[in-house]
Structure formats: structure tokens, C-alpha cells
Amino acid sequence: MKTDLRVALVGNPNTGKSTLFNTLTGLNQKIGNFPGVTVDKKTGYCQLPDGRNAQIIDLPGTYSLYPKSQDESIVFSILADKANPLRPDLVVVILDATNLKRNLLLYTQVADLKIPVIIALNMMDLAKKSGISIDIDLFSKKLGVPVVPMSARRLDGIDKLKTAISFANSIALQEESIDVETIAPQLIGQITKEFKLDNPYYALQLAHQHETIKFISPAESDRIEALEQEFSFHSQKAQASETIARYNFINDLLYDTVKVPETAQEQTVSNRIDKVLTHKVFGFIIFFGVLLFMFQSIFSWSAYPMELIADAFVWVQSHLHQILPAGPLTGLFVDGVIGGLSGVMVFIPQIAILFAFISILEDTGYMSRVTFMMDKLMRKVGLNGKSVVPLIGGFACAVPSIMSTRTIENWKDRMITIMVTPLVTCSARLPIYTLLIALVVPNRNVWWLFNMQGLALTGMYVFSLISAVICAFVFKLILKGRERGYFIMELPVYRMPRWNNVAYSMYERSKAFVLQAGKVIIAISVILWVLASYGPGDRFKQIEQKYSRPQYLQKLKPDELKRAINSEKLENSYAGVLGHAIEPAIKPLGFDWKIGIALITSFAAREVFVGTMATIYSVEGSAEKMESVQQKMKTATNPETGRPVFSLAVAFSLMMFYAFAMQCASTVAVVYRETKNWKWPAIQFAYMTVLAYAASFLAYHLLK
């Protein structure tokens, strides 16, 4: 779309910035990454009243231009770098009218960069309700910028904002807030001169941030460092005096223009809610209840749509098989690519539901309270109050949970959370556990109440949480933190969730998952398909020749014959050859080559295990027929010993393997996407595989 004007939205977190962005752009938005960093770049288009098209960029919420996280560092880079193609012509600073003081700090910083600015004074409805009165004309006159009072959530003032954007000046007219040069007069003067700058605040920001910003060269950065030495510039002291000066300016401004009653009413309502929600006893009970509900819903609400998606793909696949000529290309496309695609798509319901919950919890302000309650507990094992949500989400699926770790600002805490989240028993492990437990654990009650199979399953879930906590503790000792951990966090007042934002979040996250993690999953599925469908030399030909002999054709029914052929082909395929090849390595765990094939094929996704088992034991019908797989597996005997293959020891050894091993291509892909470095998925894969091997080995030898 043609861009006539580029507008950036800047503001504190919890000011309604996303709501405003969604309202201005509608579905006309695009999410990508800022080059080189894992920060979501949200852009969209908005038609102005004069017919021009404005490109709107939603910048991450921040309290100051001095960044505390990777997300926040983007804000300065976009606003200051003159060569950046996204540099805005105009900045709309969104201020929360109920909390102007803290919100104005960021405004004064942005204004001093001398980019044209408009103020969107949001949440006017709430400010009025709390009895806050603002003299908007005087406020606007003192700052020298247009001020648009509005309420984005009620759609009040949106048109006025659009008009203000279209009438905005192309040169910055705002008043100076503070005398920047007095903070470090010589240094600012020298940098301005040497770098030919026209703005003292930009020079000061370069002095503070030259080590981290990417748009200046190393030589330039070194020169700034040398100048800092020369004029003995202390970054933190300078920041402190700047902040104090800015708040002096803000206090003077607010004294003349804003009247706030003693205690804002909204605060007291929030306090009353908090008395219950963060209560010593009820707080935890309610939190537990919320989790239980969320966990149950992810399971139960997603079951039906997941089934629909899977069925739809099966329908498409069988139709394509009928339409397209049989051959290796059709097989690769229909079974490899489309099969892989269906493996991606079935996750969409779970991702959408999990993110709906997360965005509701964040929107209402409850998430901050959970963090507040759990921080002490989680900190002991190297995690953070904010790690609770991904860990619990891991019960459904590690993929969306790892995506949700972005809310954790601290790098080390976030990495540890990403590293241990896949240990939590996800829904893909459930079919494996139920299959194996049903094989070896008697369906009997102990103490009248507890079913032994149920106890074994619960045990696996509890075990996974314990192992995640232990691993987190180990990572805490190994990983070195890049920055000091803070917990200085706003507790926003409780608000109703904005359903539009919830819907956008569901849509966005699902789309990002399909587009980015999907590519890797499809590639791996194709490779696995090839491995399972082709064999070395002319083995496949020989098998077909063998079964075309009369003794087979006469003795076996057509479908029995087909099963026998498929089963023997699998044994002789590359996957089968690989299964035999890794047999020596997995023998100490009690596994034979058939289980080896299942381990290899289920690398892409754990649930493939059941399907592969079904194919190997050549079971009639679909892989979903658990009963029949179970029976076949139960009667399978080891040809050497004559004893059943799936003994208690083997079954538990297998469960231990699946509890720890990183058998999930989607998780590998998403960890790469979130960390932007193959090192992390590699470390994760390695440590989980080692743990899996050790745990299986122990389980097998203890139970044998």
C-alpha cells in the first residue's frame, strides 16, 4: 500500500496502545520482526480524513527511552536513526490520563528528540470517573503540541486523532522541557560538533547508548567512549539528574493544569479486589482454580476442532490420492508435505485458546498479581514470577508456552524458562502414556479410591514438574546473567478485558506459528516420509516380488497381504535400517529395532509413536484404534527370549524416554525462533536426550 505519512505509536505499557493500534488499522496489519532482533514489529495502514494513507507502527511499550529489555531498545533505534526506513514522520505519544505524571517522562524524552509529536490523552472516561480534571487547552499550550483527549476502548476521539494526524506539522514545534545541555555541557557540545548533529538530546542519548545501538559504527562508538573518558562522563549519574530535572518540569506542568482528588476511586476498587486475589489463602486457591480451568479448557475445547482439522486433512489427502497419478511425487506431496502441514495445523486450536487466556489474564491485570504472588517461590529455583504461566501452559503444549515467555524481561530468567518448559508433560505425551500404562499397569483400585492406572498417569505429570524445577535450578547455577534481575513492576488497576485485543492476539499468534515454525516442521516431515517410504538397493522390489508368488497370493486375503508387505517394507526402509543400526545403542534401555523406528519417526512429534507402532505391528484400520495396537503389543514376544516385549521395565523405560527426550520438531523450531540462535535448541536437545537416556536406563535396570 502507498505510504504518504509514517506514524509511530509510543507509550508506557498498559496505556491502551495496542487497542488504539488495532482501532486505527483494523485487520489491515502485518506482524514481522525488526531486523536482527526477536521483537515483533507491528505495522498497519490507516486512511486519514484527507485521503492520505498513514502507515502506523506500534512500538513496544516502555517507561523511558533508556531501555531495560530488547523490546524497549527498539524504540530509540527507530526514533533516532535517520537512516532507518521505518523512521516516523510523526510520533503519537499515548498518555494514560489517570496517571499523567509517570507517563509524561517518556513524552518529554521523545519530544526532546525534536520529531513532530501529537499527544493522545487516553482513558479520559476513567479519569473523569476518578474525578481528575485536566485543563487540556492550557496543557496543550504549555507543551506546544496538539493534545487529543480520547478513550480508545470506547472509540471516543478516534476521528479527532485521525484529523490531528492529518493536520500535523512536518517540523517539530514542541516547547523545550529541560535544558539538556546542562547535564553534560562539554561532552554534548563535542559530540554534536564531531557528528554534525542538530539536537543536543540526541547527542546525550548517543553518549548513553553507543555501546548497544546498532546504527553507529564501532569506530564512532570508540570515539564517543574516548570523549566520555575525556570529560569524565558517568552514564548512570547523568541519567539520574536528567530524570530528576524532567520530573521537576512535569510537576510544575501538572500543578498548573491537573487537579487530582486525594485518592483516585479506581485505585480503591482495585485494592479491594486485590485483598481477595492476593490473599494468603484465597489468593493461591483462586490462582489454582484459574489454572485448572485454563488447563481443562485447553484440553477439552481444542479436542473437537483438532479432530476436525485432522479429519479435513485426511479427506484432502485421500482425495488427492484419487485425483493425482500414483507415484513417488504424489506420495511426497500428499503424504510428506500435506501430512506435515496437518501436523502443524492441528496445534492451532491449542495455541489460539492458550493465547486467548493469556491475553485475558494480561489485559485484566491479573497476570501481574500472579507474578507478584509467585515471585519468591520461583526465584528460589532460578525462575521468575512470570515463568508460572509458560510452565503451566506446558501441560497443553510447549510451543505456545515458549512463545509466551516474551513477557519475561530478564534474559536469564527467560532462557531458563524456555529450557525447562518442554519437560512439562504436554498433551502429545498423553497417548503414549495411556497406551503404555494400559499395557503394564493393572486396572485395579488401591485403597478403594485410587485407580492404579490413574495414579501412574498422575505420577508422570507430577514427575515432569519436579524434573523441570530441578533442571531450572541447575541452569540457574550454569547460566550467567547478562543484566541484574529487577522486579520493579507496575501493578495496573484491574480492568475488563478488551475482547477485540483477545481476538487479535489469538489470530496473530496462530499465524506467526504456522508461518515460522511450520516451515521447519514440514521439512522434517518430508525427510521422515522419505526415510520410511524408501529402502536401500532393490530391497523393496524383492519384497514385492516375494509377495507376488502364488503361495502368498492364495493363502492371504488382499488386506492381510497388504499389511504383510507394508510391514516388511518398513523393516527394510531407510528408517528400518536406521532402527536396526541404533539397536545396539538402545538395547541397554530394553528397546528393540521396532521401538527404534518409532523413536526415529516420532522425532517430528511424540504422538507419531502410536501411529508408527500401529504400522509396525501392522494393525488394521487407523492408528487411532488404540485397542488393537494395545493387543498386538501385548502379545508381541521377543524371538530370542520368548518373553513379552513390553514388560513393566520396557514400558516404564519408554515412558521415561518420552518424558525427557526432546521428541518434538515444533518445539525445536519455536525455540530457535524465540532465541534466534541454533545454540539454544542444540543445548536443549542435547541435555534432554542425555537425561532421557539416563532415566530410561535406570528405569529399565531397576524394574527388570
Place this chain on the structure above:
Amino acid sequence: MTLSELKQGAIGIVKEFTDLEMSVKLMEMGCLPGEVITVARVAPLGDPIAVNVAGYQLSLRKFEASTIILQ
């Protein structure tokens, strides 16, 4: 007296900070010398705490609160 010693419901006024790095972050969040600060709540496990300052509610760990000296 530091903020971490302030009882729930009690009122204090920020005087100065003992940790420069922390003070930069705290001041950006509106917690400046001269500001009135009250302890609104303590987390169920005793840490962190929630304080009212500059017209909103801020949560911080006890250790972080111990770097804020009150008048």
C-alpha cells in the same frame, strides 16, 4: 529507615537511594526523593511488596526496597 522496614499501611517520604543503578530505574518509575510512599500490600510469601507512589501501584522486591531510604 528504609522502605523494606516500613509496615503495611504506613506512610513514608523518599529521601535518597543507596544503589545508583537501582535508583535510576526507580526514579524513572516515578519514585523520586520527596515522593510520598505507602506500603499497600505484602505478597503472601512475604516478598515482594506493593507500594503506592506517584499515583499508581508499584511492586518491588524487599531487597530493592531496602535501597530506598525514607525521611
